[in-house]
Structures are given as C-alpha cells and as structure tokens.
Amino acid sequence: MARMKFLCDADRCIECNACVTACKNEHEVPWGINRRRVVTINDGLPGERSVSMACMHCTDAPCAAVCPVNCFYTTDDAVVLHNKDTCIGCGYCFFACPFGAPQYPQVGNFGTRGKMDKCTYCSGGPEADMSQAEYVKYGANRLAEGKLPICAEMCSTKALLAGDGDIIAEIYRERVVTRGYGSGAWGWRTAYGDTVTV
C-alpha cells in the first residue's frame, strides 16, 4: 500500500485549469463546487506562480478531528474520504481544513448547506467500488480501476503529480536539482508536517 499524495510543481504549472475541468467532468461535480482549483500567487508580477490545489489528504486530517459525526475515514492508501450519508453539513470541516477543500452544494447557513463534497483522490466513497451509488455521490473510483487521479494524469506539463509520496517527492527533487530552482512542495509542510528537501 502506498501513501498517496499530491504535489504541484508550481514552476511548471501554466494555469491552464485543465485539471479543474477534468475533475468536474470525471465526477460530474455539482455546480458551484470545485474539488480542485488553481491559485495564482503574485499574479501579473515577475516570479508569479500558479498552484493547483485540492484536498491534500492530510496526515492526522484536521477535518476528521472536528467532524461531530465522525464521518471521515482514511483508506489503506492514506486517502481521506468521508461518508455523505452520515454528514450533517455542519461546515466544521471547512473551518478546520487548511486548504479550503470541503465545500457544500448550497452557500447557505448552518442548517442548509447540504452534504459536504471534496476531492476523493479519485477513489469514491464507502459504497461498493465502482458502483452506481458510489458514482452518484462521490464520482468515479479510478484508484479501484488501477488508475491515478485524472487531474494529475492529464496535466499537460506534468506539473501536478499524484502517486506514492516518496516517488513523487523523488521526481520533484530530481527536477529541482536538474533545473536549479523550485518554489517548493506547496502545502506539504502544512498537510504532512514535512516538505521535500532538495
């Protein structure tokens, strides 16, 4: 079993937003929800960088710590998933998440948000793998099909990496050494407690 992670090499990301679109399409994500988004830091200035961000599938996930109904669980691949049948849409996980991953179908108040939705690392939910019920609630389960998340798989510049943490860290490290610069493994320190040292 692997320890799945995402790593966005911001020095390669061209802010094409294809990952955002592919994700929405792959999982039929409802209107208003973006499981993945691209944030541009220092937009329009020299040295600007774009980072594609979704749920980082944290170690000791803060969302799981605050959920009043304990509906989060971590898979053998260290992917953080949740059970929409149990979720009461309280919104606590949004306030706990450092990456703004949890989102709700309605931008309503405490009572009216609906079931939380977030990136599943393309691995569905608690329903039977690749079942229709799973697809409707969580989207495709590519991991069960032996594939990696669609966002990283189709990234044209291979900026967005998905896979075992050690392997993608090694790829990133090699890149930084070869080209001589790197703006860092965005979010790693916050999500996993350590970063990629070059």
Place this chain on the structure above:
Amino acid sequence: MLKTLISRLPMLVLLASLTTLAAPAAQAQVNPTASSVQEQELMRALQTGDFVAGRVSIPDERAGALIKPGNKGWAGIQGTTLRVISVAAVLVTLTILAAFYAYRGRIRIDSGFSGRVIERFDGIERFGHWLLACSFVVLALTGLNFVVGRWTLLPLVGEDTFGTLSAWFKLAHNFMAWPFMLGLVWVFVTWVGRNLPSKVDVNWLKVAGGLFTRGLHPPAGKFNAGQKLLFWMVILGGVGLSYTGVFMLFPWLAGSPAEWQTYQVIHALFAAFMSVVIFGHIYIGSLGMQGAFSAMGSGKVDLNWAKEHHSLWVEEEVGHGKGAAGKPGAAATPAE
C-alpha cells in the same frame, strides 16, 4: 487579511530576488524563472491567522486562499480541548451534586407542610421560565451531541442511525435557538427588578444560604442571593450563547473564518459553563429541596416553605393582603 498579504507579496518577491542576486557571481547565467515566489518564504512571513493567498479565475473569490495553516490550530482546540472541557464539566458537576446529595440529603421543610399555600409565580412568569428551560435543555443536549456524540451515541446506535439523528438534532439546535432567545428576553423583563443586589444578600452569602447547615434560614426576599447569581449567570451566559450562536448560524455574518472560529470556541465554553450552572439549578429545584418544584409547577408554594426560604418576601406579600390563600381551616385544625 487577504489584501494585506497580497500587498506584501511584492516585497517578498524582492527579498527572494535579492537572495538570488547574492548568489556567487560564477552563476552568471541567471535563470529568470528562478526568482519566483517561494512557498517557504511565504509561510515564514505569515502572521498568526494570515494565509497564503492569490487569485483564482473561478467566481468564488474565497477560493483564492491557498494555505491557511491557522485552521489546524482551531481544529486542535475544537477536536480535543473543547471536548475534554465539555466532558469534564458535565462529569465533575454530576459528581459534586451526587456528593452533596450524599452529604446533605434532600433539604426538607423544617417545620413541615402547613397545608396552606401562597402564590409564588403567576402564569406569565412560569411561561417564560419553561420556554427558556425547555429550549435550553433541547439546545444543551443536541449541542452536547456535537461534542461527544461520536464517542457515546455513535457506538450505541451505529453510523446510519447516528447520522440521521444528528441531522435532526442539528435542526432542533438551529430552531430552538429562537424560542430560547425569546425566553431569555421574557425572563429578563419579568424578573430583573427582583434580582438587583440588596443588603440581605451579603448575609445570605456569608452563611452560604444555610445550604450546608440544617435548620439555618437566612432572611431573603423573593429571590435569595444564590438565585440572583443564577439569574445573572443565565442572562450573561444566554446572551453570550445567543450572540455567538447567531454568527455560527450565519457564518458569513461573522466576517472572516478566524472570527467564526473564535465565536465557536466562546460558544462551546459558554455552553459548558451554562450546563454546569443549570445542572445545579435543576437539582435544587427538584430532587434537592422538598416543596420547591411546585413554585414553577402549580405556581404555589407551601407557606412554611416560603417562610423558611423567602421570609422577607412572605412578609411583603402578606402585608399586601395577597397572602396565604387556600384552605385556612386545614392549618387551624390539626390533622389528628
């Protein structure tokens, strides 16, 4: 916060480029892309509560917040600290009450029932009390479920049922908030005049109301000092809960997420505090003291009970001629 950070970014870029410039001159072939913004630099420059942010092309501007490390701090407080405090508050209070009951037993009317009653609370007063009390109990129990349900109720009923129940509890918590606030205002208006501090309160407090001494009944008006304290704690606690609760109910009224988090922490602390206070209140109003419950039940209390616990108030009422109603004969003729 977002704006400050964005405005600070050019500075950071400048810093970053200066460091690159300071690199050995041998690296003459400067790579322009190397002088980029660095995650590490941004994270280091963050002040508490700030976050790393940029621009997004999707309509939701808030999605521009990229990394908010501060959220983990709140998650720790909510996920651990508040839970421990809430559970400890409930358990410690129950233990203290049980110990008090073992030590003092039920506080009885020393001179026995007189058989004559006196009106203590009219319909308006009792309606306000029960409006406040019923809504509070629902709020407290459903609120407590948010805190400890996943360790108590969940293992008992299973995840499916627990999810359904919790969703209903959440609705109950949202909607009971309004009757609670109405009850709070009601109780404040009807009773504030009777709850202003007075000289007799000092003496009452000095002897702890005779709670620990059999047969000791310091003089008191309609409300004794202990009840006045309860009144003000409920008003302050209730206002605190309502104020923070409304922001939790309408998150975007609260302003930034950090402000919402602050309100949530205050809400949970006030809830724990209020539960402690109300546990004590419920105990003394029912099991703990003979003859007390009917004051809020039928609205009438036994005259002897009233004389022992609220002597000055009885004098006042009897003086007004409102005095002991009921069956005068019952007291005049001994039962035998």
